[in-house]
Amino acid sequence: MALVEVKVPDIGDFDEVAVIELLVKVGDTVKAEQSLITVESDKASMEIPSSTAGVVKELRVKLGDKVKQGSVVLMVEASGDVASPSSAPAAAAAPAATLAVTAPVTVSAAASTAVSGPVQVHVPDIGDFKDVAVIEIFVKPGDVIKMEQSLITVESDKAAMEIPSSAAGVLKELKVKIGDKINIGDLLAILEGSVAAVAPVATTVASAAPVISSLPATSPASAVAQVAQRATAAPAHNPGSPTLGLPHASPSVRKFARELGVPLEEVKGNGPKGRITQDDVQAFTKAVMAGATQTKAQAAKAPAGGDGAALGLIPWPKVDFAKFGPIERKEMGRIKKISGANLLRNAIMIPAVTNHDDADITELEAFRVSTNKENEKSGVKVTMLAFLIKACVAALKKYPEFNSSLDGDALVYKNYWHIGFAADTPNGLMVPVIKDADKKGILQISQEMGELAKKARDGKLSPAEMTGATFTISSLGGIGGKYFTPIINAPEVAILGVCKSTHEPVWDGKQFVPRLMLPLSLTWDHRVIDGAAAARFNAYLGQILGDFRRVLL
Ligand code: CAO
Numbered sequence: 001m002a003l004v005e006v007k008v009p010d011i012g013d014f015d016e017v018a019v020i021e022l023l024v025k026v027g028d029t030v031k032a033e034q035s036l037i038t039v040e041s042d043k044a045s046m047e048i049p050s051s052t053a054g055v056v057k058e059l060r061v062k063l064g065d066k067v068k069q070g071s072v073v074l075m076v077e078a079s080g081d082v083a084s085p086s087s088a089p090a091a092a093a094a095p096a097a098t099l100a101v102t103a104p105v106t107v108s109a110a111a112s113t114a115v116s117g118p119v120q121v122h123v124p125d126i127g128d129f130k131d132v133a134v135i136e137i138f139v140k141p142g143d144v145i146k147m148e149q150s151l152i153t154v155e156s157d158k159a160a161m162e163i164p165s166s167a168a169g170v171l172k173e174l175k176v177k178i179g180d181k182i183n184i185g186d187l188l189a190i191l192e193g194s195v196a197a198v199a200p201v202a203t204t205v206a207s208a209a210p211v212i213s214s215l216p217a218t219s220p221a222s223a224v225a226q227v228a229q230r231a232t233a234a235p236a237h238n239p240g241s242p243t244l245g246l247p248h249a250s251p252s253v254r255k256f257a258r259e260l261g262v263p264l265e266e267v268k269g270n271g272p273k274g275r276i277t278q279d280d281v282q283a284f285t286k287a288v289m290a291g292a293t294q295t296k297a298q299a300a301k302a303p304a305g306g307d308g309a310a311l312g313l314i315p316w317p318k319v320d321f322a323k324f325g326p327i328e329r330k331e332m333g334r335i336k337k338i339s340g341a342n343l344l345r346n347a348i349m350i351p352a353v354t355n356h357d358d359a360d361i362t363e364l365e366a367f368r369v370s371t372n373k374e375n376e377k378s379g380v381k382v383t384m385l386a387f388l389i390k391a392c393v394a395a396l397k398k399y400p401e402f403n404s405s406l407d408g409d410a411l412v413y414k415n416y417w418h419i420g421f422a423a424d425t426p427n428g429l430m431v432p433v434i435k436d437a438d439k440k441g442i443l444q445i446s447q448e449m450g451e452l453a454k455k456a457r458d459g460k461l462s463p464a465e466m467t468g469a470t471f472t473i474s475s476l477g478g479i480g481g482k483y484f485t486p487i488i489n490a491p492e493v494a495i496l497g498v499c500k501s502t503h504e505p506v507w508d509g510k511q512f513v514p515r516l517m518l519p520l521s522l523t524w525d526h527r528v529i530d531g532a533a534a535a536r537f538n539a540y541l542g543q544i545l546g547d548f549r550r551v552l553l
Contacts (some may be wrong), residue, residue, distance in 0.1 A: 004052050007035065008071045012047075016066040017041045020272050021250060024074070036073055037061060038250045045250055047160045054078040063272065080188045119167045121151070121189040123182050126163070130182040132156050135258075142172045145191055154182060160251045167191050207335045249276035257281045263295055268409070290350070292527065311348070335428040346490045351526040354485040354497075357536045359388075359542035362516040375443070384518070385421060385475045386446040388498060391544040393417045393438045394551045396471055399537050401528055402520055403470045405491040411528060420469030420489060421449065423456040430456040431489060433469045442477045473498060483521045496541075498522035518545065 011017065021038035024030055035047035054076040061073055082246040126132070136153035139145060150162035151174075159350040169191035176188055248255070248269055254279055257264045266285045269276035289292040309315065321327045332340070364387060371382050397419055404411045417438040420431040432452035434445055455461045474486045485499040499519040505512035520541065524534045544550050 002078050003057060004054065005072045005075050006050050006052060006074050006076055008039075008048055008067050008069055008073060008455065009051070010069050011039070011046070017066050017068070019061050019063055019065045019067060019274060020045065020061065021062075021277065022059065023047065023225055023252070024056050024059075024062065024258075026056050026059060029079075030054065030056060035252055037067075039067060047250060047252060050071060052076055052078050117192065118172065119169060119191045120187055120384045121165050121167055121191060123163060123184050123186045123188055124166065126154070129154070129156055129159075129161075130183055131462040132183075134176050134178055134180045134182060135160065135254075137174065137176070137178060139171055139174065139189075140169050141173060143169050145169060145189075151188060155251055155254070160254065163188065165189070165191070166321065248274055253278050253281060253395040260285055263297070266295055289440050291351075298527065333427050335425075335430065339429050342490075343487050346487050350488050350490065351487075352488055352523050353526050353531065353532070353534070354521050355538050356483045357520045357522070357535075357538040357542055358504075359520055360515050360543040361545050361548065362507065364545055365501070365516050371442075378413065378443075380443055380447045380450070382442055382446045383449075384477055384501070385473065385498070386442045386449060387545065387548075388473055388496070389419045389421070389437050389445055389449075390442060391435060391541055391548070391551075392419060392471060392473060394544055395537050395541045397438070398540055399533060401533065402494045402524070402537060404493055404528060406493065406525070406528060414470045416470065418468045418470050420466075420472035420492075422472065422474035422486075423453045425457045425459070427459055429465065430461060431472060432456050432461055435468065435469065448481060451503075471495070476499065477518070478512060481519075483519050485521060486523050488523055488525055493525040494534075494537075495523050497523065 004202050017038050017039040020040045023035050023037060030050050030053060032051065032053045033049045034053075036050050038045055038047050056074055057077050058075040059062055059073075059366075060075065061071070067073070128482045132154040133156075134152050135155045138150050139154065145151070145165050145168055147166075147168040148164045149168075151165050153160055153162050155161075159385065170188055173187070173190040173193045175190070176182060176186070182188075242469045245286070249264055254264060257267070257276075260281065262281050262284055264276060264281070267276050270280050271277040286294070288295060288298070361384065368382055368384065368387065375382070400413050401411065403417065404413045406412075416436060417435045418433050418435045423430050423432060432449075432455070434440070434448055434452070437445060440448070452461070452465060455465065469489065469492060471492055472486075472489045472495045474495060476484065477498050478501050479500070481499040483499060484497050486495045488495050497520070499521070501516050501518040504517045506515040506517070510521060520538055522534055522538050522541075524537075
C-alpha cells in the first residue's frame with residue numbers, strides 16, 4: 001500500500017499558522033475528510049482535514065509548528081479510499097475559502113453613513129459555507145447593537161464563526177433561531193434607531209469579516225492594534241466569566257461538548273493559550289458525574305432543604321402517623337431549620353470519611369483536676385475541651401491542609417487558628433468560635449468557652465462570635481458515647497468528634513494497666529485530605545494529649 005503525503009490545503013490568505021492541536025496519532029486509522037490538526041492564526045482557528053483515508057504512519061508536525069499551504073502534515077498508508085481530486089481538495093479548501101475573507105482590513109469610519117429607521121442586517125459573504133447552522137445567539141430584541149458586534153455564531157462541521165452586525169442600532173427583531181440553517185444574503189435582524197450603517201460597498205467586505213472559531217469578534221477600527229497583541233497572547237479563557245464570543249475551543253471540541261451537554265463556558269481550558277481541549281471536556285464531565293463539581297444549572301436547582309427530587313432521589317415518604325397512634329405536630333425552630341439545611345448540604349456535598357482513635361489522657365486528666373483545685377477561687381473551670389482546642393491548634397499547624405478551605409480548584413490555607421466548638425442549646429446546635437486560639441492559654445480559653453456557651457444557651461451569640469472558624473470540635477464527652485461521625489462544617493475541611501473518656505486496660509508491654517482513654521473521631525474531606533494524613537493527624541493529636549510537652553518539640 002502506498003505511503004501518501006497529506007498536505008495543508010489552500011488556507012487562503014493565512015500564512016504560517018501555528019499548530020495548536022494534534023487530533024490524531026501514529027497508528028490511528030483516519031477517514032478521508034477527518035480532521036487531523038487544528039491551526040490557529042491571530043484571528044481564527046480551523047481544523048485541517050485529511051485528503052485520504054488510511055493509517056497514520058508518521059506525524060510531520062508538532063504543537064507550535066508553523067504551517068502553510070503545502071506543508072506536509074503527516075504520512076498515511078492509504079487504504080485506497082483517496083478522496084477524488086474534485087471532492088477532497090475542494091472540501092479541504094472549504095475553510096480556506098472562508099478564511100480568505102476574514103481579513104479585517106478595509107472599513108474605515110469614513111465608510112459609514114448615518115441613517116435612521118429600520119435597517120436590515122443580512123448574512124454577509126461567508127465564503128463557501130452553505131446551510132450553516134446557527135449554534136449561538138448573543139443578542140436579544142431591545143439590545144443596543146454596536147457596529148461589528150457579533151450577533152450569532154454559525155458552525156459547519158469544520159469551523160465556527162461569529163457573524164457581526166453591519167449596522168448599529170437597537171435590535172427590533174431577530175430573524176433566526178438556534179438550529180436554523182443560513183446562507184449568504186439571508187435576513188438576520190432588523191435594527192432601528194439613529195444608526196450608523198456601513199456603506200453598501202464596504203458591507204460586503206467588512207461585514208464579511210466573520211471571526212472563525214473562538215476568538216472574539218474584531219472591530220475593524222481596532223483590528224490592526226489587536227492583531228499585534230493577539231499574535232503573542234490570545235485571550236486566556238476565563239471559565240465562568242461572561243464572554244462576548246465563544247469559549248476558546250475548536251469546532252470538534254464544541255461539538256463533543258454539545259453532544260455531552262457540557263456547558264463549555266464553565267470548562268477550564270488547559271490547552272495552549274487556555275484553549276479547551278477534548279480532555280478538558282472529559283475531565284469536567286467526570287468531575288460532574290463524581291459529584292466533585294456542579295454545573296451552574298445544577299447549582300441553581302440545588303435543594304434548599306429539600307425533598308431529594310433535584311438529586312434524582314425517590315420522594316420522601318409521606319406517612320399519616322395519626323393512623324398508628326396519637327401525634328402532636330410542632331414547627332421546628334429557626335436555628336434547627338438553618339442548621340438542618342447546612343448539615344444536609346455538607347453531608348451530601350462533602351466526600352467525608354471518619355477515622356476513630358483513642359488518646360491516653362491519664363496524666364492530662366490528673367493535671368486538669370489539680371489545676372481546677374488550684375484555681376477553685378477564680379471561678380474558671382477547666383474541662384478537657386480546652387486542652388483539646390490547644391492540642392488541635394498544634395496538630396493543625398503541623399498538618400496545615402486541615403486548616404484550609406476549598407475554593408474551586410485551589411486550597412486556601414489560613415494562617416490563623418479560630419476553633420469552633422459545638423454547643424448544645426435549648427434552641428438547637430450552635431457553634432461559637434474561639435478566635436486566635438493559638439495565642440491564648442488554657443485558662444483564657446476555658447473562660448471564653450464558658451462565656452460563649454452561656455451566650456449560646458441564652459440565644460445571645462452575635463454573628464461575629466459564630467463565624468470565622470477554621471476547624472471545629474464537637475464534644476459529647478460530658479454526656480457519653482464511644483465514637484460518632486460528626487458532619488464537617490463547610491467550608492472547613494475537618495471536624496473532631498470527642499466522646500466520654502473511660503478507664504480501659506492498656507497493654508504496656510508487660511501487663512495490662514488501667515489508663516484513661518479518650519475516644520476521638522476525626523471526619524475529613526477526602527477531596528483535600530488523604531487517609532494517611534488523617535491517621536497521622538489523629539496519632540499526633542493523641543501524642544500531644546498524652547504528653548503536652550511534645551508541642552514544644
Ligand atoms: N470525657 C469525660 N468527661 C468529660 C469529657 C470527656 N471527654 N468532656 C467533659 N467531661 C466532663 C467534664 O469534665 C464535666 O465534668 P464535671 O461536671 O464532673 O466537672 C462534665 O463532663 C460536663 O462538661 P461540659 O459538657 O459542661 O463541658 P465541656 O467543656 O466538655 O463542654 C460544651 C462544653 C458547651 C461543648 C458542652 O456543654 C456541650 O454543649 N456539648 C454538646 C456538644 C454537642 O451537642 N455536640 C454534638 C454536635 S453534633 O450533633
